[in-house]
Amino acid sequence: MPPLPLLPQVKTVLVDEDSAGQRLDNFLMRHLKGVPKTHVYRIIRSGEVRVNKGRASADSRVAAGDLVRLPPVRISERVAEKAEAMAQSITRDAPARDFPILFEDEHLIAIDKPSGVAVHGGSGVSFGVIEQLRMARPQAKFLELVHRLDRDTSGILLIAKKRSALTNLQDQFRERETGKTYLALVSGRWPANKKVLDKPLHKYLLTNKDGSEGERRVKVVAKDDPNGMPSVTLVKVRNTTSSSFTLLEVTIKTGRTHQIRVHLASEGFPIVGDDKYGDFDLNKTLLRAGKLPALKRMFLHAWRLQFNHPVTGERVELMAHLPSELETFSTHVAPTFP
Template sequence: MKNIIGAKPGPAGAEVRFLTVDEESAGQRLDNFLFRQLKGVPKTHVYRIIRSGEVRINKGRAQAETRIEVGDVLRLPPVRVAARSEEGATPPAPPRDFPLLHEDDALLAIDKPAGVAVHGGSGVSFGVIEQLRTARPSAKFLELVHRLDRETSGILLVAKKRSALTALQDQFRERETGKTYLALVEGDWPTAKKVLDAPLAKYLLPDGERRVRVVAKDHADAMRAITLVKVLARFSLPGEKQPMSLLAVTIKTGRTHQIRVHLASAGHAIAGDDKYGDFERNRALQKTGLKRMFLHAWRLQFNHPADGHRVALQAALPPELASLLPPATLTETSRHD
């Protein structure tokens, strides 16, 4: 429970609130924290007040993905909380169980399907975490450890304890985890091109959609991003002559859209990528059976937050992607270390 350290009257009975973050809430994303504080407020409105700067952390602007810390002082603007039954209120997420790769007292790992957001917001009413919470009403704590893009399938970690969440997030932040993806890209990837070290920066399209691009090191918003690439196979999709490369991609930093932007900027966009790939090429790929982006969170290694032992997880390629690979390629991929 948060400590209200001040309040100012607002319109229609609403008021500005100032909250101090306690240990129980530390480590949460700002948007997730606000969803719980502002129950009944549509998530689209929550994101709007964050983007507009009406929500402040220690008097400064913040982003939805900002992690709140113990002692942070949050300013919440006046908002009208709608009754659940009113039009526009966010309905509860339907319960859904996802394929489990691992579960113990501290955490669970699921095999997230493509097309499902990890959490609600930005036009999405609910995601994996909201559906898991509905499916497990007795769970006292369920929080995302990290994120995957909506169209990316594969391993996703969820913490079942606050201590596990902070310990795992520290590992991600300090690059102590091993995160490897499978990506099918256009063209013949050069074998010698193994390291992509190019800064990235976020920007907005005219319609407000968020994108990421490679920028110079001295760019004001530059964030260092390092991606390691290994070629697993080269082949052409059924009915095509154009070469494709299957890559094992390991990220040493976890920037938004990092793999997608790094590979596309190198001239080898991920097959089916609707943001950084080629629209006409993606339409042609659909005729081969590729209906989604070919990016899969394949392997993940981390130290268990309870006893420190190394955990190694692997999620097999989903059928809609595995069916596109030559049998020999799929066999070699499953054996690859």
């Protein structure tokens, strides 16, 4: 009997916001499909799996920005063939596309990601920003995502052009040395004195009608909930119009899945256009142009990002103006909005 196919040699995986809070064993099973569960636990116990270069136990929880080392492991031939076919399909079918550049040097690129575009392929998405960028720049030897944004969120996204830059910037995100501020338009008049939202969040899966696992959702839980992940959001009122809408500057101190959306909605002020946690009746109304221009997306934009340059150490501040569709809508809501 021929030996089982071997996964590529040592691989390092960046923990994204969707995976933050998972147990290490569950995280590995998602990334090592086709590997027996007993083998997953063996490579954890042996120390072959490393989290941020250190050993970790199966029940330890990964955080956004963690770097997880995956050793070579053997998988079933069927899984190997499927993975190879998927990788080839994504690469082959991804259209070449450049995105608006906010900053670029020999170490990194900062782009202004449009809404509706995933940052990478997978989970029902054929291709994303990184695949399209690689096709547009075939001469580039190295292009990797430093962090991620939700598909429906627009704004600043960093891509590393060298592995040293990738590691340095990911360390900054993990150690919370970066500054990330978003613009969000919410329904209602936000209380100016409500400036800090310190509410633990818990991820869970909806159940489909057939009993299978559905979409991921996030909810606020009690401070003493063992499944709650500490989550802190800072809120500043940028502008308000009568009692209908408020434009907020939102700075996240932790990077949980859907953190801004859930925190704001939990206060009774959902983000306009949010199709998961929003005011669905209002969203339907805003889809149709009337007194206001139609709004066909969520009003959440990664507006400002601060970080230390991975080589010079100089503090860099980038800003991405509101996309035209959000600027048009906000101008009609209140002419003094940016």
